[in-house]
Amino acid sequence: MIDYAKNIQAFYERDDYKALAGQSGATAVEASFKDLTYIPRKTKPLPGMMAGTMLQEFALQPAQPTALYLHIPFCNLRCSYCNFYRNPFEAEQVEEYVQALLAELDFLQQQGVFAKQRPEAVFFGGGTPSVLNPAQISALLNKIHSAASLADNCEVTFESSIYDLSADKLDACIAGGVNRFSFGVQAFDTHLRRSLGRLNAKEEVTGKLEEAAAKGVKVIIDLIYGLNGQTQAMLLNDIGTALACGVSGMDLYKLQILPKSPLGQAIAKGNIKYEYNDRMLAEMFVAADALLAEQGAKALSCCHWAMREDERSGYNTLVKSGANIITCGAACGGHMGMYNYMKTMERSDYVKKATSGQYAVMGMGKHNENYLLLEKLSGQCDAGKLDFALLKQYSDADWESLLAPLLEQWELLDLLYAVDGKYYFTAKGKYYYRQMDRVLLTAAECALYGKPGLMEQAGQKMMGIMKNMK
Structure with missing residues (x-):
């Protein structure tokens, strides 16, 4: 029998507990949190060569919530803030x-996935x-439909830049089931877009969004706040522009300054001075x-809003709820049954393995x-509702009581x-x-497992270093 209440005291007795739980900021919109890297405890590392075992076990499991992800690691343009640019567009390599x-989808079907x-x-x-190109889009969508029996009302999402999506590509997507x-x-x-490496002017962007929306499909956009040169008024105007284009949903992300991105490197070298602090960013958000609430948008998560009743952000919701995520492609991670996995990072290695009947898992x-x-x-936590x-179906613990000190502190800070x-x-x-998510998970694991021992702490520290190096 686990003594959850005794175990979690080790979390509340941490020397840095008050800093982790959050303190009042200088203004009403601010809070101060000590940075915390969360690395899941009690996950047993396994070599990629055991991917076959994972597939065999997964094929025997009863039906569960599942999504399919296909990774396309090519770009025609590189955005200044992006840390993930790996392969410039080359037609032969694509x-x-x-x-x-296509071979990997066939292989997964043959394995009973x-x-x-x-x-x-x-x-x-x-x-x-x-x-x-349209032929490649059609081939992949046709293969998906032949390899897997998709659920009724399956949400099929296609990420795109404004720059690349021509009318014939749009039509190929819709004909193949993209909704x-x-x-x-x-x-x-336009000026902000050009500073990010985006070539299309505002009028071209709104025209493309309206063209897609007129086809009857859902149109989702990402907006970033915290861009140099962007005012709060500009951000709110962007939201109004998006609504006028008939978008179905919107994601709003804070600019992440990643050290290996062109922007991150320019700031590190002193070539660019970043203009914003936490108060300014919080005020913008x-x-x-x-404004989104005033316009009738429904918050499906802490960063995604729906403007249509049928917009459900299904893929992201599945990812955040522990569903199975079957992945095809290089440099992407997924989850099947009791296993998580990461595919090989190198495109050439992936191609070699996928075309020779291997599921290219590196770890x-x-x-x-x-x-x-x-x-x-x-x-x-991601949904903004605890x-x-x-x-109760996953644990016999009284989590509301166990986490009460945190919840009380967050009520005082006007966080919930x-x-x-x-x-x-x-x-x-x-x-x-x-920040709240990482603190909740750290506290919950302490209740489940107690205070980590010295060996586990050392392992967690090493995993954190490796995570930050990516």
Whole structure:
């Protein structure tokens, strides 16, 4: 019998607990959190060569929530903030890669991966999937339909840049079953877009969004706040522009200054001075959240809003709830049953293995029995609503009582509020939800496993260093 209450005291007795739980900031929209890197405990590392075992076990499992992800690691343009640019567009390499994806889908079908699972969402991500030509798009979509039996009302999303998606590509996507397009707009202002490496002017962007929306499919856009030269008024105007274009949903992301990106390197060298502090960024987000609520948008998560009743952000919801994520392609990670895994990072290595009947996994981990509990808790945090009653099927612990000191502190900081036993994130809480998520998971693992020993602490520290090096 686990003594959860005794175990979690080790978390509340940490020397840095007050800093982790958050303190008042200088203004009403600010809070101060000590940075915390979260690395899951009790996951057993395994070599990639055990991918066959994972596939065999997964093929025998009963139907479960499942999504399919296809990674297209090519781009025609490099955005200044991007840390993930790996392969410039070269037609011959793209065709070779597409053939490998087709072979991999055949292989997964032969292994029985889709025998009992009906994907509820399919997601083409990247990179930039819209670098594919119409024939390649059609071939991949046709193969998906022949290899897997998709769920009724399956959400099929295709990520795209404005620059790459021509009318014939748009039509090929829709003919193949794509019902949702996700455009990385980031900003509408032409000058801001050019500073990011985006070539299309505002008028071209709005025209493309309206063209796609007129086809009857869902149109989702990403916007970034915290760009140099961007004012709060510009961000709010961008939201208004998006709504006028008839978008179905919107993601709002804070600019992440990644050290290996062109922007991160320029700031590190002193060539560019970043203009924003936490207060300014929080104020921008809170104002944006208020405008979206005023316009009738429904917050599906702390960073995604729906403008249509049928927009459900299915793929991201599945990812955040511990569903199976079957991945095709290089440099992407997934989850099957009790295993998570990472595919080989190198495109050429992936192509070689995929075309020779191998699932190109470079590393794996096996979860313990608490995996789904922790995923569900994290998913609730991502959604901005904590409902501990829903965790009872995964654990006999009283999580509301165990986490009460944290919840009380976050109410004092105006990060959340309680209604009938549920905890709803405020706009301020949505802004800080990532920090809150890491703290919740760290506290929950302490309740489950107790204080980590010296060997485990050393392993966690090493994993954190490796994670930050990526």
